[in-house]
Amino acid sequence: xxxxxxxxxxxxxxxxxxxxxxxxxxxxxxxxxxxxxxxxxxxxxxxxxxxxxxxxxxxxxxxxxxxxxxxxxxxxxxxxxxxxxxxxxxxxxxxxxxxxxxxxxxxxxxxxxxxx
Amino acid sequence: xxxxxxxxxxxxxxxxxxxxxxxxxxxxxxxxxxxxxxxxxxxxxxxxxxxxxxxxxxxxxxxxxxxxxxxxxxxxxxxxxxxxxxxxxxxxxxxxxxxxxxxxxxxxxx
Numbered sequence: 469x470x471x472x473x474x475x476x477x478x479x480x481x482x483x484x485x486x487x488x489x490x491x492x493x494x495x496x497x498x499x500x501x502x503x504x505x506x507x508x509x510x511x512x513x514x515x516x517x518x519x520x521x522x523x524x525x526x527x528x529x530x531x532x533x534x535x536x537x538x539x540x541x542x543x544x545x546x547x548x549x550x551x552x553x554x555x556x557x558x559x560x561x562x563x564x565x566x567x568x569x570x571x572x573x574x575x576x577x578x579x580x581x582x583x584x
Numbered sequence: 585x586x587x588x589x590x591x592x593x594x595x596x597x598x599x600x601x602x603x604x605x606x607x608x609x610x611x612x613x614x615x616x617x618x619x620x621x622x623x624x625x626x627x628x629x630x631x632x633x634x635x636x637x638x639x640x641x642x643x644x645x646x647x648x649x650x651x652x653x654x655x656x657x658x659x660x661x662x663x664x665x666x667x668x669x670x671x672x673x674x675x676x677x678x679x680x681x682x683x684x685x686x687x688x689x690x691x692x693x694x
Contacts, residue, residue: 472626501681503684509686510672510684510685510686510687511627511672511684511686511687513681513682513683516681524681559626559627561626566681572617572629572632573627573629573682575625575626575627575628576626577624577625577626578625578626
C-alpha cells in the first residue's frame with residue numbers, strides 16, 4: 469500500500485498565479501479530506517468528500533479556493549489567484565469511514581506552498 | 585465553536601526524561617485521538633480513546649480520557665530522540681469530521 473500520495477511536495481509561485489495541488493487517496497477509502505497547516509492556526513479542515521461528493525466545504529477560506537474529486541482515485545485543490553497568505557502546508561488525508569480507530573485518517577506527506 | 589487547546593506549545597527535554605502534555609476543550613468530546621507528526625511528514629494516529637476515564641497504552645505512550653470528557657493527556661516515558669515531532673490531539677466535531685489542536689512540539693536532546 470503506497471499510502472496517500474500528494475504532489476508536488478513543494479510549490480513556489482508568485483502572487484496571482486493559479487496553483488493546483490493533487491492527491492491520490494488510498495484505494496478503497498471512501499472519504500477524502502483536505503487540511504491546511506499553519507503555525508498560527510494549526511491544522512484546519514478545508515473540505516471533505518464522501519464517495520467523490522463534497523460533503524462539507526465550510527472550511528474553504530474563500531472563492532479563490534476550489535476542490536474537485538472527479539473519481540475515487542484523484543482529487544485536486546486549486547487556488548486562483550494565489551496570495552502570500554495562502555502559504556502553508558496542505559495535507560490530503562483519506563479514510564475508509566469518516567473517522568474511527570479502525571478507520572483512522574491516513575495523511576499524505578503534504579505540499580508546502582510558498583506564494584511570493 | 586468547538587476548539588481544542590493543547591499545552592504546552594513546545595517542550596525541550598533531555599533523552600530519558602518522561603513527558604506529559606494535555607488537551608482541553610470547553611465542549612464535551614466522546615472520542616479523543618492523539619496523532620504524531622514527524623518533521624516533513626503527515627500526522628499518524630498513535631492512540632484512540634473512546635470512554636471517559638479510559639487509560640490506554642501503546643508502548644511507551646499512555647493516554648487518558650478525562651472523566652469530564654473535556655480533557656485528555658498523553659504521557660511519554662523514557663523519551664528517545666525519535667520521539668521528536670509535533671503531537672496533536674483531535675476529536676470529532678458535531679458535524680462528524682475531526683478537529684485538531686494546534687499541537688505540542690517536542691524536542692529531545694540526546
